[in-house]
Amino acid sequence: MATAQYETRTRTVEETVVVLTLTEDEAVELRQHIEKVPVSGVVYRVYEALTAPTAAQPAPSTDTFEYEGVTYDLNAKYTDKDGDVWSFRRRASGDTEGHFQGWDEGHWDGFFDLPYVAQKCAPLTKVTP
Structure with a gap:
């Protein structure tokens, strides 16, 4: 006889991310290049990030x-x-x-x-x- 039960499992996911650091001038130029071509998906999200960057985070104290x-x-x-x-x-x-x-x-x-x-x-x- 077949049986079934619900279980809760925890998964740990490791993810690699890329951090791109640009000067303000580099960000402006990249944004201008993206504006010239139709974009969607991932490239559009990059464009959005360039047009509305998050506030600068203070460096942690080094006491x-x-x-x-x-x-x-x-x-x-x-x-x-x-x-x-x-x-x-x-x-x-x-x-x-x-x-x-x-x-x-x-x-x-x-x-x-x-x-x-x-x-x-x-x-x-x-x-x-």
Whole structure:
């Protein structure tokens, strides 16, 4: 006897994209060339992108701190050897202070600076979104 059932499956798709960077003059000239010929489909979508580009995105902050030859991103979170999550920020003095995820939101401690945590809780692994 035949049977059927519904299942939910998750698929991971990897896609390769092409990022084209043009100067403003190059974009204007390309747009002018496209306007001269009848287009549809993919070429029309390229034309639309050239006529209404998205707003410029700000570059990510590059606030970093180097310790023992390793550069740490102070805008990132790190997990230690026990899986605990740490954040670090720069103090006015240039040193860092740490924040353990289990602490109150506003609690930052200069004792638990990046060098101390890197020594005592190594390895620190950057958390990726």
